[in-house]
Amino acid sequence: MRRESLFLIALGVGVTAVSFSAIFIKWSQAPAGVLGMYRLLFTVVLLTPWIWRMRHEMYRLSGKEWWLLVSSGFFLGLHFLGWMGSLRYTSVASSMILLNLGPLFVMIGAYLFFKEKLRWQALIGMMIAFTGTAMIAGMDIELGPTALWGDFLSIFGALTVAIHMLIGQKLRMNISFLVYSYIVFIVAGLVLAAFNVVSGVPLLDYPAREWGLFLLLAIVPTIFGHLLFNWLLQYVKAITIQVAILGEPVGAIVLAYFLLGEKVTLIQGVGGFLSICGIAWFIRVKDAAGVRQVENEWQEAG
Incomplete structure (x- = not known):
């Protein structure tokens, strides 16, 4: 089998793995803060053997x-806290597409704070994406304030992870991905x-099923998803991975239909299609313009 085929298979495995993140959260009865905490801390434990070899890099940090x-x-x-909490109030489709x-948001922040250029073609993609988002939010308004609150939490999650990535933009120039992720995961x-x-909120009083879901969140979407994507960056163009990750909400919606019985309305479907197409166009134009690839770190948040 050719190397290119192996990389494509690995990319498919990564997209499938991250798509399960929302399903595991929906299956769990634990609070969002507990889910996020154990996902991160279990991932830290799994990464420790590799990080130990790179400990000297941490000693040199200013x-x-x-x-x-x-x-x-x-x-x-x-x-x-925001994104995982959103899945308690709104559908997988709305939460994942808004996320x-x-x-x-990263590129808006990069434009405002780092003066990075933004082409007018990219603005078209942004407008298409936000139009799709408005359609989803409008649909959820009809479902009641609970679903709308979930939409707000998902957008809050998107905004805060954008700030997280903007802060890490310069750090990643001098710090390896594993060391950066390890320290940031511990802090988070x-x-x-x-x-x-x-x-x-209780930290330990959970049944074995919940502990299994905590571990699955660390292994499947994080190790076999986001870390696999970052390994692939050595061999596959960043734009290829960025566009592939847009398959996450699609995969999550399909899994939610079969595993959770969640259906997608016509407006949600059209809004989601517009949103994903707009973001894909935005990434393509931005990449062609040679703007820095600050979304690479986005892979570790979903």
Whole structure:
């Protein structure tokens, strides 16, 4: 089998793996803060043997870099709190499609704070994506305030992960992906742990089924999904992976139909199609313009 075929198979495995993230969350009865905390901390435990070999890189980090790492982890923790919480109130379709607005928020922030160029063709993609988003939100308004609150939480998750990526943009120039992810995951997990303690949420009193789901969230969408994507970046163009990741909401919607019995309305379907097409066009134009690939870190948040 040719190397290109193996990479495409690996890409398909990664998209399928991340698509299961929303399903595991829906299956769980645990609070969003607990789900996010154990997903991150279990991932940290699984990564520790590899990170131990790279510990000298952590010793060389400056005080400013540590401060930025803590800030990045803080917003990643807020991302998990918002997005995972959204799945308690709205459908998998609405939550996943709205979450994919993250790359657009990243580039808006890059334009405002880093003065990165944004071509007018990319703005067309943004407008198409936001039109699709408005259709989904309009549909959820009819379903009641609960679904709309879930939409808000998903958009909050997209915004906070965008801040997390913008902070990490310069850090990733000098810090390897594994070391960066390891430290940020620890900080985000501790942020969620603090939130759970302050909120009075139990940390340990969960049945074996829940612990199995916590572990599955760490292994399937994180290890076989996001970390696999980052390994593939050595061999596959970033734009290929970015566009492939747009298959995550599609995969999650299909899985939700068969495993959760969630149906997609016509308006949700059309809005989701417009949103995904708009984001794909936006990424394609941005890549052609040579703008920095700040969404690469987006892969670790879904």
